[in-house]
Structures are given as structure tokens and as C-alpha cells.
Amino acid sequence: MAKNNIIIKLKKSDDLNHKILNDELLNQFTYKPIVTDEMLFENGRINKVNYDSLMGICYVQKLEGMTLEEKQKLANEMSKCHFVEYAYVEMAMPPILSEFTVQKDDASSLETDYTPYFFSTQGYKDGLTEFHKGIDMEYAYSIGIYGQGVTCAVIDGGFNFRHINLKKETFINFDETDVNHEHGTACAAILYGKDSGFGIRGLVYGADKCYAVSNAEESVNALINILPYLNEGDIVSLSWGSDKYPMDHDLAFWEVAKEATSAGIIICISAGNSSVNMDTAEELEEYRNRPDNGVIRVGAGDRFSLEKKAFSNHGNLIHIQGWGDRVTTAGGKDFYDYIAPVPLRESENCKYTFNFFGTSAATPIVASAAVAIQSWYKQETGKVLSPIEMRNLLIATGIPQKNPERGHVGPMPNIKNAIDELSRRIRN
Incomplete structure (x- = not known):
């Protein structure tokens, strides 16, 4: 099942960390960027994906125990911050055909x-x-x-x-x-x-x-x-x-x-x-x-x-x-x-x-x-x-x-x- 994650995009700013720390709502959470340092390295790249443009998109951490309704309300409040471009609850996953236990043996x-x-x-x-x-x-x-x-x-x-x-x-x-x-x-x-x-x-x-x-x-x-x-x-x-x-x-x-x-x-x-x-x-x-x-x-x-x-x-x-x-x-x-x-x-x-x-x-x-x-x-x-x-x-x-x-x-x-x-x- 999905965790109903909150995704947030923070607007680029030289003092972004300072702004977050001084925001009463946002400083309660931590943020995991989707762009890693390795993606930004030029050496070894095999394509021309512009990862720089995706900087600022993060998964919000420390949401354990919150209901879906609470997460939706939180995302709405985060989106009102002037240095947040958007915030929303990630789509829920669809039902699967069925879930079963993985067998550890090889095909016989x-x-x-x-x-x-x-x-x-x-x-x-x-x-x-x-x-x-x-x-x-x-x-x-x-x-x-x-x-x-x-x-x-x-x-x-x-x-x-x-x-x-x-x-x-x-x-x-x-x-x-x-x-x-x-x-x-x-x-x-x-x-x-x-x-x-x-x-x-x-x-x-x-x-x-x-x-x-x-x-x-x-x-x-x-x-x-x-x-x-x-x-x-x-x-x-x-x-x-x-x-x-x-x-x-x-x-x-x-x-x-x-x-x-x-x-x-x-x-x-x-x-x-x-x-x-x-x-x-x-x-x-x-x-x-x-x-x-x-x-x-x-x-x-x-x-x-x-x-x-x-x-x-x-x-x-x-x-x-x-x-x-x-x-x-x-x-x-x-x-x-x-x-x-x-x-x-x-x-x-x-x-x-x-x-x-x-x-x-x-x-x-x-x-x-x-x-x-x-x-x-x-x-x-x-x-x-x-x-x-x-x-x-x-x-x-x-x-x-x-x-x-x-x-x-x-x-x-x-x-x-x-x-x-x-x-x-x-x-x-």
C-alpha cells in the first residue's frame, strides 16, 4: 500500500534553509530531495536530462501517524507559504490483482x-x-x-x-x-x-x-x-x-x-x-x-x-x-x-x-x-x-x-x- 506521501516543491532561494528554519510550520519536518548529488555530476552521464530544473522537489519526512485527511490539510497549508511552489499528497496506488508470498526457491x-x-x-x-x-x-x-x-x-x-x-x-x-x-x-x-x-x-x-x-x-x-x-x-x-x-x-x-x-x-x-x-x-x-x-x-x-x-x-x-x-x-x-x-x-x-x-x-x-x-x-x-x-x-x-x-x-x-x-x- 502507498504511504500517501506529501510532495513539495520549494522555490529556489539562496537562503532557503534559513527560511525553512524560521517558518513555524515547515520547520517541523525534514525534506528528502528527489535529485541526488550523483545526478548533478557531469562525468559519466549517458543522457542530457536537466536535473537542475528539478531541484527543490522533495518528499516531506516525519509524517508517521498522520491520517490521509491530516496530510491533505497539511499539504494545503504548506502550499500557502510564499516560497513553496506547490505541495500535494502523492496519488494513491491502485489495487493489485493479488499479493502473494515470494518463494525463495528457483524454478524447478x-x-x-x-x-x-x-x-x-x-x-x-x-x-x-x-x-x-x-x-x-x-x-x-x-x-x-x-x-x-x-x-x-x-x-x-x-x-x-x-x-x-x-x-x-x-x-x-x-x-x-x-x-x-x-x-x-x-x-x-x-x-x-x-x-x-x-x-x-x-x-x-x-x-x-x-x-x-x-x-x-x-x-x-x-x-x-x-x-x-x-x-x-x-x-x-x-x-x-x-x-x-x-x-x-x-x-x-x-x-x-x-x-x-x-x-x-x-x-x-x-x-x-x-x-x-x-x-x-x-x-x-x-x-x-x-x-x-x-x-x-x-x-x-x-x-x-x-x-x-x-x-x-x-x-x-x-x-x-x-x-x-x-x-x-x-x-x-x-x-x-x-x-x-x-x-x-x-x-x-x-x-x-x-x-x-x-x-x-x-x-x-x-x-x-x-x-x-x-x-x-x-x-x-x-x-x-x-x-x-x-x-x-x-x-x-x-x-x-x-x-x-x-x-x-x-x-x-x-x-x-x-x-x-x-x-x-x-x-x-
Whole structure:
């Protein structure tokens, strides 16, 4: 569960510490900056993220024992201080599929010997079929593209690193945590599950590496801490946040995401599952009026019609859609659990679901399309597409949404169309 942290941004001032010490309210607390000294060092940087602009964003410490209502009241009072730019309670985390105890043993030979291969049920990898509409990852495979040359990161609540489809050296436990959530396992497996001939297969299993960033408590820190490890053109998939709004509704997260995309790092975030019309919701007026921060917001569509799923947030702030239900992936307990040999039914290392759903499921599908397209473009040109270029390409070459007037979630990515368009541009 989230701690309902308070995030505060202090205005830059030469005597800021003195001001805090002399403020009767603020001097009761301590403040943990999200920007570390190491981030400010020029030596060893692999990207051009401007961390200086994020100075002053802090997590407020010493809040133990306070209720959510008390924290909200405190944040409101802090925001009134003339040298505080903003203060708010960080978004609560959404419910996970279920939480379970991490097993300490490695995947046994029994798990790998008896687990079936479910790749054929991962229909979102397909192109346009008579049954459903996918992103056409099969086309990428046909031309030798598996994500190579690109690094990605999945930010979520936690991961089962012992799952037989996630036990790979290049799937990196960034935080060295042992927090195990089926939600994170499901998202990571869609993108980067191991190609082993059993279980499922990640759409871009051949990417150079994938960082797994556990984000159980501090969303802003989860994003900023991974940035020093990502190059221009690399891709972040984030499905963890709030069901109500996209994660960048939070001001501090929005600012960090803006600096990341300005440095060329592509960020795909889930739009939320509250059926909110983001074009008209009064409480989102300030959010709508912010300048473009370069992220790709992902809504959920129907795999047959590409109409908006009833639960998906919608509006012009949403750019692209992925499958919103019936997504086969690792984690969960509703698929292989029922047909597994008896010794495997208690093992969390070979669990699967055929109905991962929500904008959470849609986001790693869209991120995978971006990884594959970036992989091809980098291989062909030695360059990378910027976040805005990638977003515009996905929209322009995607399969159009049906009935957007019922709620805009954008088109479905189509990898073949995108690569064909890039090939045309290169030739011309």
C-alpha cells in the first residue's frame, strides 16, 4: 500500500534553509530531495536530462501517524507559504490483482518441463486478423526485429523475478527489492518475458536489457532514479499509479517526465480506468492547460472493434490505445493454474492469466510497439526517434479508433505501417 506521501516543491532561494528554519510550520519536518548529488555530476552521464530544473522537489519526512485527511490539510497549508511552489499528497496506488508470498526457491525442472507454450494465445502480437486487431509484432519478427539495440524499463508495484518467464540476466532488479506483485509481473512479461518455448513470450524479448523498477511507495522517485541509466531513444512503460488519472497528473511527476522526454527518453503511461472524460472534467482544467510534456498516454480499446473500453479514461489528452482485456501474460491465477500438474499449482513461478485488463495491460503493449519501431529505426539509420516523433508516428500510422465520438482513446499502433512510413521517409 502507498504511504500517501506529501510532495513539495520549494522555490529556489539562496537562503532557503534559513527560511525553512524560521517558518513555524515547515520547520517541523525534514525534506528528502528527489535529485541526488550523483545526478548533478557531469562525468559519466549517458543522457542530457536537466536535473537542475528539478531541484527543490522533495518528499516531506516525519509524517508517521498522520491520517490521509491530516496530510491533505497539511499539504494545503504548506502550499500557502510564499516560497513553496506547490505541495500535494502523492496519488494513491491502485489495487493489485493479488499479493502473494515470494518463494525463495528457483524454478524447478518440473515447472519448465510441464508448462505449456501459450504464445499462440497472445493475440495482441498479431496484425489485422478476422478475429481481432493487434499491433503486428509478427511483422517485426519477420524482418529480424526483436527489440535489439534498445533498453527499456518497467515501473510497477513489484515483480516475481523467479517466474520462469522472467528469470533472465538482462531483466534487472533495479531496486534490489523482493516485493512481489502480480500486476508488475504481468506488465513486465508482456514486454520482456523470456522466449523459452514454454509459458508466454515478451513482445520485445530481444531488447538489450529491461530494468524492473519497484514503485510501491514513491512514484516520482521511481521515475527519476531510473533516468541516469537510460539513453536517448530508450523506453519506459509505466502502468502503476492511480486508476483515476494518468500518473503525470501529479505535478512533480509531470515535471520529471517532461525533463526525461526533453532528453529523448520515451515514456508510455496508462491513462487510468475511471471512465473520466478528460476533456470536460472540471478538476482537470489545470492539467489540460499545461504545455505538452512529451509522454505517450495509453487508453484501452476493444480488441475486435477498437472502440473505447467502457472503463477507460478518454479525451484528447489520450494518444494511443492497446488491448484493454483478454491479455494473456504471466502472473494471475486463472489460466494455467487450473490445468497444471498438482505439484505446480502452489508455485507462483509458473502462474498465468488470460484476462489481464485495463489501461495497465494496454500500456506495455504500446511500449513494445515503440521498442520494436525504435529498434528497426536505430538499426537502419544509427539514429533514434524522439518521443514526439514516436508519438506522432504511432498515431499517424495506427489503425483508426472506431467511434471516437463515444470517447477518444486514439488508434491502435501498427508496426508494419510505422516501419513502412519510416522506410518511405528514409528513401526520400
